Amino acid sequence: MNSNHIEIIGLIGATLTTASFLPQVYQTWKTKDVSGLSLPMFSMFFVGILFWFAYGILINSLSIVLANAITAISSFILVYFKLKYRNK
């Protein structure tokens, strides 16, 4: 397997894990139902994603940089929704 094929596998992973947050953001925005979401999860996740982003820059991996830039935004929105809607 050459390095192009390997990078394609990384990009498929990146696309799926990144895109997976969109239905969650959409559902939460639509329903304002955050009772089942764990605040420690999404805040830890967000901070972890910032480290992955830095790692991607340092090892020059486009898959990792792109995926984590978008996921950082999505997970930040979910933390914001959780804080905003949790008392409703």
Add this chain to the structure above:
Amino acid sequence: MNSNHIEIIGLIGATLTTASFLPQVYQTWKTKDVSGLSLPMFSMFFVGILFWFAYGILINSLSIVLANAITAISSFILVYFKLKYRNK
């Protein structure tokens, strides 16, 4: 920054994003409240993680392999909980 320092940044990201699923799994297991969890999110996320796992093996990144092995298990459990408890 040498490659050991870079790998430490990756491992911090790996530890945080992996560990972040544990409070979610615990909360969902405890409360059986899955109404706010998006099934498309966690199923897409699970499949994406399997690609990241393969990518980690192919580029020989220990951070990526370890993190995604554990996250695959956690996200699979959340998909299972969502399917099991969604009609309760």
